[in-house]
Amino acid sequence: MKRLVSAVFCLVSLSFxxxxxxxxxxxxxxxxxxxxxxxxxxxxxxxxxxxxxxxxKQRQASRSKNVGAPRVFAVDPGWKEERFPEHAVCYKSPDEIAKLYAKQLEGSEPVVRYAKPSDGSLRIVGNGHSFMAPGYKTFPVIVEAAGLKQPPLLTHTGGGMTGSTRYKWEQENGIFGFDGKPTQKLLSSIANSEWDAMMWGPYFNDHPEYYSCWIDFCLKYNPDMKFYLSDAWPQLSQLNEIPKSEEKLTPEVIAQLGEERFEAYSKIINELNEQYGDRVFIMPTCEAMVQCVKYFDEGKLPGIDGIHKAVGNQERSLWRDQLGHLGPGLDRLEGYVFYATLYGRNPQNIPGDIFEDSQFPNQTLDRRFREIAWQAVLRNPLSGVVDKNENGIADDRE
Incomplete structure (x- = not known):
């Protein structure tokens, strides 16, 4: 089966x-x-x-002809310079940034501010694309069910490449492809108020500098912030060819794809942590989806009828299209992974039903998703979560 696995080291969202x-x-x-x-x-x-x-490169060029998010694209050479263009918004003072954003908003409040929560809730900014959207939707609901009063997320998102960290940095700063025309949403609030964490969605051909620019800016105004990158999940584009049946999508094949992803992500995360200390972490959605395939193979995901709709044509599949978007109900799993990573808590300990619609996923499947999320977070050494006493709370957050 490993012959199916291609040498795609420019993986779904993050590669070298x-x-x-x-x-x-x-x-x-x-x-x-x-x-x-x-x-x-x-x-x-x-x-x-x-x-x-x-x-x-030959394989990349071949795959770039496929319909979907572009995998090969030009990046402005300015990213290799020591500094961004001098007119970049990030070089302005907090007051100047707020005034610039106020003009864009035509008088509306340019800064989002939240008082520090007394219950340990986090104030979070983030960006990302459609792979992050399911989790961004369910994550706040899960946090509320856990008894926390987390302020609303402040996000700047987009579809495909337009949600990548590189694209959003250029867009918010008015540089390169957006030269002199900044479109802000995050910089003004980051520079003028307090935040605890930033969440990112990855993209093809990402490099450390696409993240370090955000880290540098955030730490300048919020020196205790931590940063969390989703590692997405295995995709069909990692295979030599799209299989004709799900028999080829064995747990072993999916696990191999996941290992390739981990090798790529660990490289960039370790490099960032060498520069900034241990403050950059993985939200291991990839490990969670690998585990889902294993559980499906073992008959432990009641209500899930297939692995990949693009292959098996089952509506209730783990993935719903060739691009790799999550199937019905999997938004809960992504939200549970986000919660388990950022708060270091086992979602299995949240009492009762969290979501109003309990027909699908039913209660049994929902509980399985919670279990998988916690297992994934504990297994991934880059999640920052360790629970040696197995009480469902990260050791450094008790």
Whole structure:
């Protein structure tokens, strides 16, 4: 089955070129050669960094022809400079930023402010695309059911690439593709009020600098903030070809795709944490979806009829389209992962039914989603959640 798994190291939302990994270990090049012998173009029995990088670029170009979110796109070379253009909004004073945003709003309040909650609730800003939308919808409902009075999320989102951290930074600052035409929503509030956390959705070909710009700006005004990146989930685009039946989508194949994702994400998260200390974490939705496939294979997801609607054509599938959007009811799972990661609490300990519609997912499936979310958060070493005494509360938050 592993022959189905492609060498897509520019994964769904966050990836690096092969040369980056190759610098780390010759052993990885040997593993890639074993999995992808066609990459050895000169047939000398060894895979060079150049051969590996060329092979991946060819596969990227092939996949970029598919309908959906663009995987290959031009990025302004200004991202490689030490500073952004001097007219970037981020270089202005908090008062200047607020006044600039007020003009955009035509007189409306340009700064969102919340008093510090007394119950441990978090004040959160965020961005992201349609993969984040389900969780952004259910997360506040789950937090409220847990007895917390979390202020409303302040988000700046968009579809596909327009929700990426890179795109939103350019847009809010009025630089590069938005030169001199900033469209703010977050910068004014971040600079002029207190926040506890920022959430991100990933995108293809992401690089550390697409996140560090946000971190630098946030820490300038809120030095205790923490940052959380969703790692999305495995996608059909990681395969050599779209399978004709779900028999090919075994738990082993999906787990392999998840491992590739983890290798890519761990690289960028570790680099950011080396720079900023341990304040950047993964919201492990990928691990949760890998576990869902395993549970489905074992008959432990009552009401779920298939793995991928684009393959098996079942309405109640884990994924609903070829792009990889979540199927019906899976918005709860994503919300539970968000809650478990940011608050370090087991969603299984929230009493009763959380959502009004309990027909689907039914109570049993909803409880299973809570279980999967907590397992995923504990298993992922980048989530920041450890519960050694198994009381359902992260050890550092008791």
């Amino acid at each position: 070129c092969v040369s980056t990994y190759a610098q780390d270990s010759d052993a990885k090049l040997k593993r890639w050669l074993k999995r992808f012998p066609d990459a050895d173009t000169n047939q000398d029995g060894k895979l060079s960094t150049a051969e590996a990088e060329s092979y991946i």
